[in-house]
Amino acid sequence: MDWELIFRKHSPGVYQYLLTLSGNNQEAEDLLQETFIRAMRSISSLREPDKIHSWLMTIARNLFLDHRKKRMRQNTDSIEDSLTETVNQASGAESPEDFTIRSDFMSSLRVTLKNLSETYRTAFTLGVMQGLSYREVAEITGWSSATVKSNIFRARKKVADAMIEFQR
Amino acid sequence: MKSRETLRSCEEYQANASAMMDGELHGEELTETVKHLAKCQTCMEELRKFQLLQDRLNAELTEPDVPAEMWPKISKQSAPKQKAMSIPLGKKVARIISIAAVIAIAFLSGYFVHHPSTTPVFNPDEPIVLASNPGQMDDAHFLALTRELLSADPVYHQKMYFILHTLNSQRWEGSVEAPDMDDMSSSLDVLTADNADDDIVFRF
Numbered sequence: 001m002d003w004e005l006i007f008r009k010h011s012p013g014v015y016q017y018l019l020t021l022s023g024n025n026q027e028a029e030d031l032l033q034e035t036f037i038r039a040m041r042s043i044s045s046l047r048e049p050d051k052i053h054s055w056l057m058t059i060a061r062n063l064f065l066d067h068r069k070k071r072m073r074q075n076t077d078s079i080e081d082s083l084t085e086t087v088n089q090a091s092g093a094e095s096p097e098d099f100t101i102r103s104d105f106m107s108s109l110r111v112t113l114k115n116l117s118e119t120y121r122t123a124f125t126l127g128v129m130q131g132l133s134y135r136e137v138a139e140i141t142g143w144s145s146a147t148v149k150s151n152i153f154r155a156r157k158k159v160a161d162a163m164i165e166f167q168r
Numbered sequence: 169m170k171s172r173e174t175l176r177s178c179e180e181y182q183a184n185a186s187a188m189m190d191g192e193l194h195g196e197e198l199t200e201t202v203k204h205l206a207k208c209q210t211c212m213e214e215l216r217k218f219q220l221l222q223d224r225l226n227a228e229l230t231e232p233d234v235p236a237e238m239w240p241k242i243s244k245q246s247a248p249k250q251k252a253m254s255i256p257l258g259k260k261v262a263r264i265i266s267i268a269a270v271i272a273i274a275f276l277s278g279y280f281v282h283h284p285s286t287t288p289v290f291n292p293d294e295p296i297v298l299a300s301n302p303g304q305m306d307d308a309h310f311l312a313l314t315r316e317l318l319s320a321d322p323v324y325h326q327k328m329y330f331i332l333h334t335l336n337s338q339r340w341e342g343s344v345e346a347p348d349m350d351d352m353s354s355s356l357d358v359l360t361a362d363n364a365d366d367d368i369v370f371r372f
Contacts, residue, residue, distance in 0.1 A: 003246075007239050012231035019232060029235060033242055040246040105228055127190060128222070129229060134192045153186040160217040166224060 003040055010053055011036070013130055014060050020125040021064050023114055031067060035060040054132075057140045061122065068118075105166050112162040116155060123151035124159060176204075178211050185215040189222060 014035055018028035038059055039046075046055050113121055126137045127148070134148045143151065184201040187193040193201060205212050 004239060004243070007242065011234045011238070015234050016231050029238065032234065033238060033245075036242045037246050040242075105224060109225075129225060131190070134187070134190065149183060149187050149192065152190070153183040156186050156218055156221070157182070157214070160214075160221045163221065164217070166220075 001043065003036075006052065007036055010056050013053065014056050017057060017122075017125050017130065018060055018064060020113055020121055020129070021061070021118065023110075027067070031060060031063050034063055038063070051136075051139065054136045054139045057126070057132075057136075061140055065118075105163075108163055108166065109159070112159050115162075116158060119151055120155035120158060123148070124155035127152035128156055128159075176200075178208060181205070181208065181211045182214045185211060186218055189215070189218055 011032060015028060015032050018031045018035075019025065022028050022031065035056060039056055046052060113124065116124065122141060123137070126132045126140060127134070132140075134145055134152070137143070137148045137152070138145055141148070181201055181204045184193055184197060185205060188198060188201060205215060
């Protein structure tokens, strides 16, 4: 199995998900690294190779939830105010004015996502930002198909309402 | 009687509109939702908001760049630990070879240090004194050396047999613990067998 190729193909999506969930670059990087190490060690448990993306996302999510539980137990849980990796890496040739507009949109999105529950952050990231199928979201989260549909709708509605100023 | 459509709330239709945007609404539900949207301005406005948000995300959101140093770190941490032996032999055989390596060191020391220019003379009454640094020669080195000795002097296998015979006679001295004789008997079996799985074939 060419793990380097798998890493190159799937790590950006997993990383984006972890950035959105954790809101912290360092935590997301650590979890991404742990996700792939764990995946490489337990590849035998992947029964359907074409579902490797969902499988990686599931590992990432479980690691995040475990990590968050530990942090909560340590009473140090605080979502850092940075989705900067997702936000700042929207790069490309653009005028300073464009950049300001873009930056405003992404900053607003960052704040909005930060204020969502983990459930809605997951629903929004997987279903809306990454465009995964509802079946994939269900596989990753363990939610029923009705719950997936409902969570994505509610998350989408919350974000759309919060960012109404950009809806023009 | 009210139609089925009127039994749904606008929120349900908006949830359907969200699913429709994601390509997850089909059949009758899709038809019904489209019909509702055509006549409900509130739901249509909600769909428009969803669509504008999606367009904006599509235009502005890019997947983050994963730090370049990430893969080498993962690759390094996931690499299987290097085995001590380069030859895939079983644990028992490895142990036997280690013992044989100690024997060889003793043998070679006796030959090259004490009798450097003469044909070695073996005295069955003289005990073997083992080297005090067991484990200094790794298995690959031992095998290479043994091969070299055997190809240089075909009678070395007799000398090796002599050593094993000596061990079997329980005349053992030195700081190294005597090997288990059952293991040594097994070692003779191993050493006379061709091992088809490995590159090295033992013919003592």
